[in-house]
Amino acid sequence: MNIICNVNGREIAVETRPDKKLSALLRDDLNLKGLRKGCGSGRCGSCLILLDDQLVASCLIPAFAARHKNIVTIEGFSQTKEFTDIVTAFKEAGVHLCSYCAPARVLSTAYMLRKHIMPTEEQINDIISSVQCRCSSFSHLKKGIVQASIHFSRRKDNG
């Protein structure tokens, strides 16, 4: 079956099968390797993407469900000012991420800050938990996200 969708700002037509997951379509067919192959069952968060502005685990979504939808992966998101805000904030807060989790961490942070520019502690904890990682410090991540919210707010204030 052929589907049309918008990937990182470009409308594309792509062939898929009913049993293909969106993560496989993006990684294997469209060569968007920023999203990672992880648990394959919605638990680890390494395959997170934005689908019509919702944060979703792409390993749980059939590729055909992306028909006529807007997909943003880290490759597209990295062209935005929000990406620069988050990466800068993480650096300032001393957050060190490996290349395995960084794409999902950045996208999930952006998703939350778009909804809650001044997130509560609970919202921050929830978004941190959406991406599994045992190697970076929780408190650094928290600091990084708070710092990112400051960058988001400043940019909003400056128009």
Ligand code: FES
């Ligand atoms: S690979 Fe999708 S949540 Fe783990």
Ligand code: FES
């Ligand atoms: S999995 Fe990437 S820093 Fe822990």
